[in-house]
Amino acid sequence: MTATPAFSPRFGDFGGRYIPETLVRAHEELEAAYLAARDDPEFQRELADLNRHYVGRPTPLYFAERLTNECGGARIWLKREDLTHTGAHKINNAVGQALLAKRLGKPRIIAETGAGQHGVATATVCAMMGFECAIYMGTEDIQRQSLNVFRMKILGAEVIPVDAGSKTLKDAINEAMRDWVTNVRTTHYLIGTVIGPHPFPTMVRDFQSVIGREARAQMLEQAGKLPDVAVACVGGGSNAMGLFYPFLDDPVRFIGAEAGGSGVATGKHSATLVAGRPGVLHGTKTYLLQDAAGQILETHSISAGLDYPGVGPEHAWMKTTERAEYVAVDDAQALEAFQALSRSEGIIPALESSHAVYQGMQVAKTLPRDQDVLINLSGRGDKDMHTVAAAFGVTL
């Protein structure tokens, strides 16, 4: 098994740069700026400094003893990205790209958001670094994530509702791309996950890899060994790639939990790698949920952050090379894990992360007690209270 090339436009047949001509120059400039920054000790020092003093890194690695005992199998460890500033892993990438935008001399930042976590993270770093900020968000998501919408506005961002198509993350990305095509000279598009044209999948992976680098060192220190399995939820796939990548050459099994929605058989889901096939969307060649004619399908998940018909091209590559396994976890299963973790450990996970928790628990049950399952707890669940209450028939 060969490692992914450190900086290539493609991951096997996936990835690339399928973009309108207007955006080609911006991508070339971004690529050059990122390569220079990556090798610049000053940039890395600045990033590490912000990660430590602003984001709150390193985040803890927590041994979930009660959850482990409940499952009765392998030890379960949680990488606590929910404890970062703003409450999800999204901030790792937002800080990195905002530093880069500063280098590019662009005064304005735009972003898309689904659950609102990336929107909040982007609005946060824009406030901190003094960027003008606009966040595109589907009206369906605005409705189910009203708390995060208000947070973004408090942080000084403009939240632009997107009423097209399925009114979710995919359509917010389309609209952000249209803004970027129009304002590319002054604007950086801070893509929130490992999707999009080169160099975004690689760059976002690198910024998120701090998760796996820390977790690897923490496992060695606290468990005395590497994990046997690493589990993360996959929408676009940035928290999963951030966790997996530093373990790429280790004998660690990778499992990505996609959103099974109402069940893959119902067609109402977002399990792209489980049920999709390759195509081109949002500037990259990757697995997509699409019909026979190449039209992108509407998706469903109880978690807005996983509600996307594509997936990072490096995940597509990991699937086809069988480096990682991808499974679907449906809405009901995610809710079950949401409750289980809340009650056994006093940690309320985001609905996105609950998909990973569910799959991690299932895997732990099948493994002996001397093995270790590492789950990325990518975000906290405060934002999901209204959704969960509605699912349980409770009016808040």
Place this chain on the structure above:
Amino acid sequence: MSQRLRELFEERRAAGQPMFIPYVTAGYPRPEDCVPILLAMEAGGADVIEIGVPFSDPLADGATVQHANEVALAQGITYRDCCRFVKEARARGLRAPVLFMGYYNPMLALGDDEAARIAAEAGADGFIIVDLPPEEAGSFLEACHKYDLSFVPLVAPTTTDARIAQLAAVADAFLYCVSVTGVTGQRGSLADDLPSFIARIREHTSLPLAVGFGVSTRAHVEAVWKLADAAVIGSAIISTIDAAEENRRAERIREFVEDVSGH
């Protein structure tokens, strides 16, 4: 390469006659409107016709063409239907070269070779694919060559000089110049920097140039003709269809094309 397309551009340039290229989204507003609209465009003076292949995520298009895409997709229009419309229009006498314009995924879903094969079989002349820069077009370009179809690269105001030369090297009939830094749609006036943009392209290539995005009126067309070989109108065609009585869409398109092209 489409011989017909290339020769047409060469002939018109030699004769000093500027060209007009209207665009319509296939199947908008109803599938049965497409062939009559194509024929009406030619009757009104269209030299080349662009047929928009509907896609669910048209991220370089403004509100007008987005809406046309949605309406077409709601009626189940596929890329195969687009080819069928061309075939039917050819059977009914359409002579103008036809280019498919759109996004890559509907073609990729069929496979590059099959997508090109059915286009050629239907009598189409080539492709303008907004999200397929030449760097990513390897196997698609091969398929175009195999079936004698043209691949038309786009050039934008943000394109660097070095890249203009590379894009020109890929083109076989003409270059499509995106007049604005932005999405498709009608605007009050042409971009102020259009003359300098076109001049910059001319420094690197003698290929024919078509200018589109933001061109919508007779005055715009005349201004474009002073700079380039052809003017493209899209969103204003869609708006003309919207304004037309249901049974007179083709007639109104013929009148509109006559008016703006002066042909």
